[in-house]
Amino acid sequence: MSERVQSITSRRLRLGAVIAIAVAAGFIAWLVFKGDDEPSTPARSPAVAASVSDLRALAKSVKHPIYWAGRKPGQTYELTQTSSGNIYIRYLPAGIEVGVPRPDYLTVGTYPFRHPAATLQKQAKNKGAIGERLPNGGVLYAAGPRTPNVYLAYPNADVEIEVFDPKPGRALRLVRSGRIVPL
Helix, strand or coil: CCHHHHHHHHHHHHHHHHHHHHHHHHHHHHHHHCCCCCCCCCCECCCEEECHHHHHHHHHHCCCCCEECCCCCCCEEEEEEECCCCEEEEEECCCCCCCCCCCCCCEEEEEECCCHHHHHHHHCCCCCCEEEECHHHCEEEECCCCCCEEEEECCCCCEEEEEECCCCCHHHHHHHHCCCEEC
16 A cells, blocks of 8 residues: 555544544533433323312313313312423322322323324324224324223324223223213
8 A cells, every 4th residue: 555545544543433422422522511401201290180070170270171081970180280281181080099109090191193083193104003084074093902002182182192091902992982082
């Protein structure tokens, strides 16, 4: 190899090494100085027991509809909100304390989301997924017939609704029944 080619190759290697060191130093600095100012998940308010009138008042105060599975006599409506506007209504049977960490109960989540119906229609094209039209132009998506989570959305509403039930297939039956409605 000529001295000139060796010189060019050597300069390129040094330049590459300098760039690699600078990138590594930048990454390390980011790790050290990034801070924890921004939580990785939205902050949640503590779960509270809510009456139907509490839920209706909340629905009037937010900028989007809130969905639920209707009245369930003998159950406590547990309300949780996040800083990003997500709202969860969990149905707790008698004797179950508000805030219990077990995800063993029917929960309806309402999430601000741009163009949710189009997103759900795309997801419904996945192998084994279920995608269906609902009354009023709504769409539902489920990863399969026994999944505990079913998602739905309606046209002209920038919210996605998630229905969770731990018993396989029950969330899908509930959504198909038309009982997931706005407050």
